[in-house]
Amino acid sequence: MSTRQIDGLSRRAFLASSSAFALAALAGRSLAQEVKNIDPSIAEKITIADPSLDLPPADGPFRWLDSGGQKGVFYRQFFPKYAETRGIEVVYDGLPWNEIATVLPLGIRNGSAPDAFNLPNGMPPAVAVAEGWVQPLDDLIPDLDAWKAGFPAGSFVEGVNVIEGKTYGLPYTSERRCSSLLLFSRKAMELTEFDPGPGAPLTWDQFRTAAAQITKNSGGSMFGLIMGGNQGNRWSANLVQLANRGGAACASSVAGCLSCVDYRTGEIVVDKDEFVEAMELLLAIRDDGSMFPGIMSLNAPQARAFVEQGGAGMILQGPWNVPIWEANNPDFDFGLAPTPAPEGKDGKTIVDALPSAANTMYVNAAAKNPAYAADVFHYMGTLDGQVAWGNVVGPSDPPIFPKAAEEAEMSERSKAVIALQEKQVRVSPVVYARSPGFTKVAQLYEEPTPNLANVVQGLYTGQLSGVKESLSKLKDAMNAALDKAITDANAEGANVRREDLVYSDWDPSVDYAS
Amino acid sequence: MSATELHIPHTPAATRQGLAARIWKSRIDYLFLVPGLLIFGAFIVWPLIASEYYSLLNWTGFGAAKKFVGLQNYRELLQDEFFLNAFKRSFLFTLATVPLQMFISLVFAILLNNKLLKLSTLFRTMIFLPVVTPVVVIAIVIALMLSPFNGPINGLLLDAGLFERAVDFLGSPQLVLWTLAGVFVWKWTGVTLIYWLAALQTVPEELYEAAKLDGVKTWQVTVFVVLPIIAPFAVVIGLISAIAALNVFPLIQSTTQGGPFFASEVMEVFIFRIAFAPSGGMVPQLGYASAAGVLFGLAVMILTIFQIVAVRRARRKDPANG
Numbered sequence A: 001m002s003t004r005q006i007d008g009l010s011r012r013a014f015l016a017s018s019s020a021f022a023l024a025a026l027a028g029r030s031l032a033q034e035v036k037n038i039d040p041s042i043a044e045k046i047t048i049a050d051p052s053l054d055l056p057p058a059d060g061p062f063r064w065l066d067s068g069g070q071k072g073v074f075y076r077q078f079f080p081k082y083a084e085t086r087g088i089e090v091v092y093d094g095l096p097w098n099e100i101a102t103v104l105p106l107g108i109r110n111g112s113a114p115d116a117f118n119l120p121n122g123m124p125p126a127v128a129v130a131e132g133w134v135q136p137l138d139d140l141i142p143d144l145d146a147w148k149a150g151f152p153a154g155s156f157v158e159g160v161n162v163i164e165g166k167t168y169g170l171p172y173t174s175e176r177r178c179s180s181l182l183l184f185s186r187k188a189m190e191l192t193e194f195d196p197g198p199g200a201p202l203t204w205d206q207f208r209t210a211a212a213q214i215t216k217n218s219g220g221s222m223f224g225l226i227m228g229g230n231q232g233n234r235w236s237a238n239l240v241q242l243a244n245r246g247g248a249a250c251a252s253s254v255a256g257c258l259s260c261v262d263y264r265t266g267e268i269v270v271d272k273d274e275f276v277e278a279m280e281l282l283l284a285i286r287d288d289g290s291m292f293p294g295i296m297s298l299n300a301p302q303a304r305a306f307v308e309q310g311g312a313g314m315i316l317q318g319p320w321n322v323p324i325w326e327a328n329n330p331d332f333d334f335g336l337a338p339t340p341a342p343e344g345k346d347g348k349t350i351v352d353a354l355p356s357a358a359n360t361m362y363v364n365a366a367a368k369n370p371a372y373a374a375d376v377f378h379y380m381g382t383l384d385g386q387v388a389w390g391n392v393v394g395p396s397d398p399p400i401f402p403k404a405a406e407e408a409e410m411s412e413r414s415k416a417v418i419a420l421q422e423k424q425v426r427v428s429p430v431v432y433a434r435s436p437g438f439t440k441v442a443q444l445y446e447e448p449t450p451n452l453a454n455v456v457q458g459l460y461t462g463q464l465s466g467v468k469e470s471l472s473k474l475k476d477a478m479n480a481a482l483d484k485a486i487t488d489a490n491a492e493g494a495n496v497r498r499e500d501l502v503y504s505d506w507d508p509s510v511d512y513a514s
Numbered sequence B: 001m002s003a004t005e006l007h008i009p010h011t012p013a014a015t016r017q018g019l020a021a022r023i024w025k026s027r028i029d030y031l032f033l034v035p036g037l038l039i040f041g042a043f044i045v046w047p048l049i050a051s052e053y054y055s056l057l058n059w060t061g062f063g064a065a066k067k068f069v070g071l072q073n074y075r076e077l078l079q080d081e082f083f084l085n086a087f088k089r090s091f092l093f094t095l096a097t098v099p100l101q102m103f104i105s106l107v108f109a110i111l112l113n114n115k116l117l118k119l120s121t122l123f124r125t126m127i128f129l130p131v132v133t134p135v136v137v138i139a140i141v142i143a144l145m146l147s148p149f150n151g152p153i154n155g156l157l158l159d160a161g162l163f164e165r166a167v168d169f170l171g172s173p174q175l176v177l178w179t180l181a182g183v184f185v186w187k188w189t190g191v192t193l194i195y196w197l198a199a200l201q202t203v204p205e206e207l208y209e210a211a212k213l214d215g216v217k218t219w220q221v222t223v224f225v226v227l228p229i230i231a232p233f234a235v236v237i238g239l240i241s242a243i244a245a246l247n248v249f250p251l252i253q254s255t256t257q258g259g260p261f262f263a264s265e266v267m268e269v270f271i272f273r274i275a276f277a278p279s280g281g282m283v284p285q286l287g288y289a290s291a292a293g294v295l296f297g298l299a300v301m302i303l304t305i306f307q308i309v310a311v312r313r314a315r316r317k318d319p320a321n322g
Helices: A010-037 A070-086 A097-112 A125-130 A143-147 A203-218 A232-246 A273-287 A300-308 A320-326 A370-378 A381-393 A402-407 A413-423 A438-444 A452-461 A465-490 B012-014 B019-025 B027-054 B072-078 B081-112 B120-132 B135-146 B154-160 B176-200 B206-213 B219-246 B249-255 B265-275 B286-317
Strands: A061-065 A090-094 A183-186 A223-226 A312-317 A332-336 A349-351 A362-364 A424-425
Touching: A061 A097, A061 A370, A070 A097, A070 A320, A070 A370, A070 A381, A097 A300, A125 A438, A183 A300, A183 A320, A203 A273, A203 A312, A223 A300, A223 B120, A232 A273, A232 A312, A232 A452, A273 A452, A273 A465, A300 A320, A320 A413, A362 A370, A370 A381, A381 A402, A381 A452, A413 A424, A413 B154, A424 B206, A438 A465, A452 A465, B019 B027, B027 B265, B027 B286, B072 B286, B081 B120, B081 B219, B081 B265, B081 B286, B120 B176, B120 B219, B135 B176, B135 B249, B154 B286, B176 B265, B206 B219, B219 B286, B249 B265
Parallel strands: A061 A090, A223 A312, A349 A424
Antiparallel strands: A183 A312, A183 A332
């Protein structure tokens, strides 16, 4: 036996390069999916209006930060044209939420934050105002009231994007979305006895039967239902929206303290019959063997891809699937329908406010180019800007102007989704508008662990047992956390009560307009 | 400064000079240390001190309102079952991976150290390939490989008749941590292999030759000659591997994000979840997360101290050290 010398760094360099190439080639197909729907020709359809205000010379590049995704698809086409028209440099950054949560606070502290940005997830706008992060649009956008009048009712709400009477946020996309639509492969649905559509939702029994029939009649090559099981928000959204269809009147999209509150009573309702039955439906589909195996290690985009590839027949997901499937695989024949509902029920999907909180943009209080931020904000709040947005983004993040959604160039399916959501989704009361002190509650609320998403996941995997018991335990924990946050907020002068959550005049079948 | 000033002979007169004077005389030398010290201070020392300070606060991490709460975060952590479980999982993960990784890589190292082995370069490359592959790419590939729907590993297991149904390696609460441990070992065995190969360079060539002349079998040389000589390296390699195994955030976050239902949530994933609330719905608690980080850091430090003591003992027993 004799020794062998170890080679040096050149081998490492070679290994790094070769392995990166080899594995990138393997992974490339799935990674490329999300960007294929960029259509350069769309940029030609974006027209940049004349400036809405006198624009001073730019102080360095105009910088814009948001959470990317579909916003990135639009702004990467919009900003080059805008920069050319205005003769300035624009830097656009689309970052994941967890990076915004770290990068933005640091930027604010050291003075390098962009001119316009999304707030970090879970940060109440009132906190951003109190911390001095953002500045009002009142002095930036000329004739602000006239501009705001062009938005649909419910776009500007105290506590949501208006703080103490001043307007801070640009609400340019609508939250009127159902994130648990039934999307299905028509080839798979042909294996069943059902023919769902936008006006013909499945009942829960039919949904379960369809999942079983797809699994059985495909000879094992396809499973009835799939979910992105390692994404907690998919579990909570699907459960809440199934329960909504059964009559539960609470939102799934709200963050933190007001999650799953039925404003008719002011109570947290996660252990009501509608929730218990919705959970039992998911468990029954699992026990039937109709759920795609391995969902706990799939995220939502991966789950979506399996439907397109023929591995699963149905998925409960949002409208953003439609343009992605249409762009990635024009030959894929798929249909859509409202979230399945229990027999004889037709409950509405509830959202907590009309403007999408995740997309709302704010102007940095220390912005170097606030006028350009205001100029872009103004444009996005006009019909031209809204139509341009709708042309690119489609139903994924619908423009907040209903007319823009009508005028935008979209596929028939996209139009059908928007029409379905107009009919299906309703806006709940906005507690912050009537009781601004609840912004302090939101700030102090410490969400219990496990939360709803965790509990649903735990029940599905069998790590928790007893649906009613688990959901009741969760409700107790949520109530305790909310009561503690209210007490703590009142100690800081919030002046709020649990009774403030009661809106006895709320009819969940219509938008709350007060 | 002249060359003579830079190279002062080490004389008794020089050592009698004050520290400040000696530093001043060698100021150019110290100047070269400044960039490194600045980087070390900014990215190692400052975060350490800051996290200890933050751990005493009730602070979201983004608001200006910081409330000093003393040791309350620590008291709450010690009663937080999710913290305790994550803590336990981190060390279970380490206990599972380090011995396995060290054993497998040692076997590979001994085999690859043999000049008679053909294609050893190719084998070494194959073993090292996962090391230089980005974790995120590995996460994607592993999810495909282990998929219970059409993954090739499940295909093999089913075709071999070992299982009647496909195994959900990453979705089963009972299997997920051990599956990730296996992936971790596969990814990092190449690094440990390099350490062992380096250790094997210390075995004198004459010992192999003497054993050959005496007609000793290869396995006997390995067990009775090579292993005793390289045994002291095991402590150092174990320490490095253990610290690496406690830092598995990228692998777990990019595969399971700590799920299903926290079954693979190790300490770093727990800290990330609390500190940044990446899924939204909850307000980040940087103070609480910092306290968790400090406790975890202390535990790792204690582990390190134990291993340093073990290294010293091993050195004392090492005949090569007299």
